């Protein structure tokens with residue numbers, strides 16, 4: 001990490017000409033205008049937000065931009081996963097064009113991962129690519145979705161199936177805004193924090209097992225967890241920006257999780273992304289155990305930690321029921337990691353020992369899912 005103290009941190013994403021900083025700490029929204037003006041002098045902006053975030057934090061960002069002399073328009077979409085759609089993308093694109101923003105102007109997604117993915121995608125396609133500055137307001141967005149340049153929307157076929165890689169110029173993660181996030185959404189974001197430990201940082205997972213209550217309570221452990229997560233993601237993205245190889249590790253839990261999100265119709269009342277990832281990570285560990293790759297103790301340890309923080313870990317935890325194994329497999333078959341028709345999963349040899357497993361036999365996935373659906 002480039003720079004970290006108890007109250008704030010800065011992480012750098014090294015991508016040559018597309019490099020950028022992630023600023024992490026309290027009350028950064030108030031400084032956002034000055035930070036942007038220093039890096040991108042003379043820009044105009046479109047803030048894209050959702051109704052919940054607008055109510056709590058839009059005025060702060062607008063004031064900060066105005067103080068720095070940045071003219072800004074605001075586009076507010078409906079909260080929830082269903083806004084990652086062609087229809088809402090059209091609303092956002094129209095709003096940006098109505099404001100006559102130029103290619104060198106900026107889009108600022110102010111919100112969770114939904115707004116970040118949606119508005120990031122819009123900034124990647126309007127005038128063939130505008131600048132953008134991420135202002136993530138959920139834990140999930142601060143530790144994951146605002147970093148790394150994956151943008152996009154969902155379709156009925158599956159999650160994030162339409163999108164572009166488009167890196168932001170800057171990420172401004174104001175940790176004080178997390179105070180207005182609901183406990184359910186904070187927990188969901190925590191699933192992606194735990195993910196970094198489970199991928200390849202076993203000491204971070206052990207630290208989380210010991211310190212998760214302090215992370216939830218706020219203070220220096222929360223900033224530490226966010227900064228460690230951003231650093232973990234920045235390291236992977238710097239090695240493999242376009243997911244030709246190792247970046248797929250960041251998909252731990254997502255092959256199952258994305259199928260569950262699609263199967264529940266992107267209904268945030270039933271399942272949000274981080275909850276799908278929590279169930280997916282527990283399943284990935286149990287699947288690895290079934291394939292004799294990992295010990296049952298590791299799968300139990302992972303499930304125990306996720307359950308301790310209040311996250312779902314079983315298919316039966318999804319309210320409203322799920323379709324059968326064959327239908328879940330249809331969604332899994334649309335996963336972007338599928339190659340020449342063969343399924344790819346992120347499996348594990350133990351806590352912090354995840355790896356990319358190509359050519360996982362469909363029959364094994366199907367029988368595992370049938371078992372998991374009956375538990």
Ligand SMILES: NC(=O)c1ccc[n+]([C@@H]2O[C@H](COP(=O)([O-])OP(=O)(O)OC[C@H]3O[C@@H](n4cnc5c(N)ncnc54)[C@H](O)[C@@H]3O)[C@@H](O)[C@H]2O)c1
Pocket residue numbers: 050051052053056079080081084111112113114115117137138139140141144145146147148149150151159160177178179180181182185188189272273274
């Ligand atoms: N691009 C990536 O690399 C990446 C990584 C992880 C997840 N994602 C995507 O991110 C999305 C999930 O993001 P999310 O969990 O942030 O969901 P979200 O954007 O729906 O935000 C969660 C909820 O919290 C509200 N909210 C956000 N910040 C708030 C705040 N400070 N105060 C009060 N309410 C607030 C939102 O209005 C929403 O209702 C999914 O679509 C997922 O696919 C993308």
Ligand SMILES: O=C(O)C(=O)C[C@@H](O)[C@H](O)[C@H](O)COP(=O)(O)O
Pocket residue numbers: 144147148150159160192243247248250251254336
């Ligand atoms: O940044 C990545 O790479 C990730 O996989 C991070 C994930 O947490 C995130 O949910 C991402 O959007 C999933 O990407 P996808 O390519 O599987 O849609």
Ligand SMILES: [Zn+2]
Pocket residue numbers: 144192254273277
């Ligand atoms: Zn994710």
